[in-house]
Amino acid sequence: MSVSTHPETVVPPPEAASRWGAVSRWVGGGWIFLLLIALLVVFTVLRPGQFASAFNASTLALDAATLLVLAVGQTFVIITAGIDLSVGAVLVFASVASAKVMLFLSGAQGSTYGTTDGGWPVIAIGAVVAVLAGMVWGAVNGALIAIAHIPPLIVTLGTMGMALGSAQLLTGGLDVRAVPGKLVAYVGTGKIAGIPTLVVIAVLVTAVAGICLHLTRVGERTFAVGSHREAARRAGIPVRSQLLRVYLFSGALAGVAAIMAVARFGTTTIGGHTADNLATISAVVLGGTSLFGGIGTMVGTVVGVLIPVVLLNGFVILGIPPFWQTIAMGAVLILAVFVDQLKRRQRERA
Amino acid sequence: MTPTSGAPLLEARNITRRFGHVQALDRADFTVYPGEICALIGDNGAGKSTLVKILSGADLPDSGELLLDGRPVQLGSPLVAQHLGIATVYQDLALAPELAASRNLFLGREMLRQGLLGHLGFLDRASMRRIAAEQFATLGIVLRSPDVPVASLSGGQRQSIAIARAAMWAKKVIFMDEPAAALGVVQTARVLDLIRSVRDSGIAVVLVSHNMPQVLEVADRVEVLRLGRRVARLDRSEATVDRLVTAMTSGGQEEAAA
Numbered sequence: 001m002s003v004s005t006h007p008e009t010v011v012p013p014p015e016a017a018s019r020w021g022a023v024s025r026w027v028g029g030g031w032i033f034l035l036l037i038a039l040l041v042v043f044t045v046l047r048p049g050q051f052a053s054a055f056n057a058s059t060l061a062l063d064a065a066t067l068l069v070l071a072v073g074q075t076f077v078i079i080t081a082g083i084d085l086s087v088g089a090v091l092v093f094a095s096v097a098s099a100k101v102m103l104f105l106s107g108a109q110g111s112t113y114g115t116t117d118g119g120w121p122v123i124a125i126g127a128v129v130a131v132l133a134g135m136v137w138g139a140v141n142g143a144l145i146a147i148a149h150i151p152p153l154i155v156t157l158g159t160m161g162m163a164l165g166s167a168q169l170l171t172g173g174l175d176v177r178a179v180p181g182k183l184v185a186y187v188g189t190g191k192i193a194g195i196p197t198l199v200v201i202a203v204l205v206t207a208v209a210g211i212c213l214h215l216t217r218v219g220e221r222t223f224a225v226g227s228h229r230e231a232a233r234r235a236g237i238p239v240r241s242q243l244l245r246v247y248l249f250s251g252a253l254a255g256v257a258a259i260m261a262v263a264r265f266g267t268t269t270i271g272g273h274t275a276d277n278l279a280t281i282s283a284v285v286l287g288g289t290s291l292f293g294g295i296g297t298m299v300g301t302v303v304g305v306l307i308p309v310v311l312l313n314g315f316v317i318l319g320i321p322p323f324w325q326t327i328a329m330g331a332v333l334i335l336a337v338f339v340d341q342l343k344r345r346q347r348e349r350a
Numbered sequence: 351m352t353p354t355s356g357a358p359l360l361e362a363r364n365i366t367r368r369f370g371h372v373q374a375l376d377r378a379d380f381t382v383y384p385g386e387i388c389a390l391i392g393d394n395g396a397g398k399s400t401l402v403k404i405l406s407g408a409d410l411p412d413s414g415e416l417l418l419d420g421r422p423v424q425l426g427s428p429l430v431a432q433h434l435g436i437a438t439v440y441q442d443l444a445l446a447p448e449l450a451a452s453r454n455l456f457l458g459r460e461m462l463r464q465g466l467l468g469h470l471g472f473l474d475r476a477s478m479r480r481i482a483a484e485q486f487a488t489l490g491i492v493l494r495s496p497d498v499p500v501a502s503l504s505g506g507q508r509q510s511i512a513i514a515r516a517a518m519w520a521k522k523v524i525f526m527d528e529p530a531a532a533l534g535v536v537q538t539a540r541v542l543d544l545i546r547s548v549r550d551s552g553i554a555v556v557l558v559s560h561n562m563p564q565v566l567e568v569a570d571r572v573e574v575l576r577l578g579r580r581v582a583r584l585d586r587s588e589a590t591v592d593r594l595v596t597a598m599t600s601g602g603q604e605e606a607a608a
Contacts, residue, residue, distance in 0.1 A: 216473060230442075231446050
């Protein structure tokens with residue numbers, strides 16, 4: 001037999017065969033990004049003064065910030081071929097726990113409305129409490145999924161109800177409406193170098209998580225576990241602890257999103273996050289992450305979060321009834337999954 | 351009649367394994383010598399799979415001993431076996447289909463960058479891709495592209511990647527379970543070539559197969575199991591389909607040879 005020793009033996013595909021493949025890869029990977037660009041262009045052309053203003057851009061980014069942080073965690077989870085339905089409920093629980101602690105530490109337990117004079121130490125403790133509360137639920141999810149092998153859909157559906165119920169138990173069903181004034185002023189409505197603080201937080205979280213996902217070993221193993229669990233296990237990857245870590249991370253980010261939501265609205269929002277789970281899942285899937293696991297990008301998730309936000313904003317500015325946004329998003333989501341399946345089928349034929 | 355080209359590399363002696371009422375292995379012996387392709391054959395239920403599992407650390411024997419380089423070893427898990435230089439290419443290949451070939455080669459053994467970034471867990475993708483390309487080149491594996499997902503490659507190419515990965519990390523023995531089971535003629539020939547070049551690189555190969563012509567084509571030596579015991583050991587020169595089938599179905603060769 002002949003053993004070739006030329007590195008050139010690993011050759012690029014012949015052009016004829018690859019042209020269709022290249023086109024479909026490009027379109028399949030990038031069409032949702034093109035859709036976002038197209039939406040931005042259309043709305044800008046139709047209402048340049050209103051849509052393309054700095055104020056509107058910052059409103060858009062603020063609307064997307066909290067959801068983006070949740071979607072970053074969801075991206076990791078879905079790449080492992082899992083799902084986290086509990087993110088919104090965990091956000092509510094973490095915000096309630098955090099707001100209660102901040103209220104107690106500010107010595108204003110009787111307050112039911114307005115702001116307290118809690119200082120930065122109180123806010124810092126509140127933020128830590130929010131993240132820890134999120135991680136507790138993340139640990140419950142991770143343990144039941146990785147160790148007890150209960151399907152993620154069921155586990156997180158269960159913890160969704162449990163987290164929301166616990167939050168309502170803690171507060172008697174009423175929102176905690178008094179939060180530190182500095183939190184609202186500097187984080188919720190404040191700006192850093194002209195950019196809303198919440199947006200800065202969301203961008204930092206996304207950048208660090210994106211680097212982690214695409215450039216480090218933890219990220220590589222997230223893909224491996226989602227692509228073929230048994231292969232990962234046989235290759236010596238600790239599958240359980242990898243899954244545990246991913247759900248812990250998703251819980252922790254729900255905690256981060258919780259403190260962001262409290263800062264933005266100046267109150268907990270117990271009833272306001274029931275659709276967060278589906279919103280993040282559709283954003284992640286829109287962004288090209290496969291529900292079957294093993295495929296996904298952080299950039300895609302950013303695009304997937306921005307599309308519904310831009311669509312809603314554009315419709316409002318154009319005077320189209322905003323209800324059309326929900327309809328349009330549903331259609332785009334189905335289209336996204338259809339394209340994902342087409343890509344898969346085309347690849348398996350190759 | 352028994353070929354003994356130097357000291358055995360991996361040896362199983364008197365291995366017994368029982369599952370409930372089924373005696374899968376009954377004082378079975380098995381020997382692999384350095385740098386050879388040894389075929390392990392036997393009818394369904396002869397105990398091949400159980401023996402391979404025990405030799406690759408995926409199962410523990412009830413009794414008997416394993417020797418690697420003449421020293422007794424305990425193969426408590428596949429990872430222990432891997433550390434000792436023993437790997438298995440499973441029939442389902444165990445590749446991550448969404449990941450590219452080079453990433454699959456380093457699955458679970460990712461290379462990290464030097465210095466601080468490495469401590470933070472940053473991957474050294476450039477080195478991994480280079481080493482993967484070298485490994486493929488050394489073994490004569492031609493891929494359409496090292497960067498497309500493994501799922502888009504042909505069955506033969508996937509098999510080649512699985513073998514290349516085993517050869518990269520196992521420096522002593524690779525077990526292959528029906529490596530050409532679902533492949534066409536051309537791809538089978540390529541995989542058999544690959545198995546030879548793995549052997550030529552100094553790694554012993556144990557080929558578990560039902561396919562007699564294939565075994566005769568590629569194996570240097572054949573060991574036959576029947577009803578949980580080794581019943582024959584044949585050199586390539588003395589092995590014919592008739593003799594192998596006789597040994598598999600009626601046994602008795604070992605006693606004759608002894």
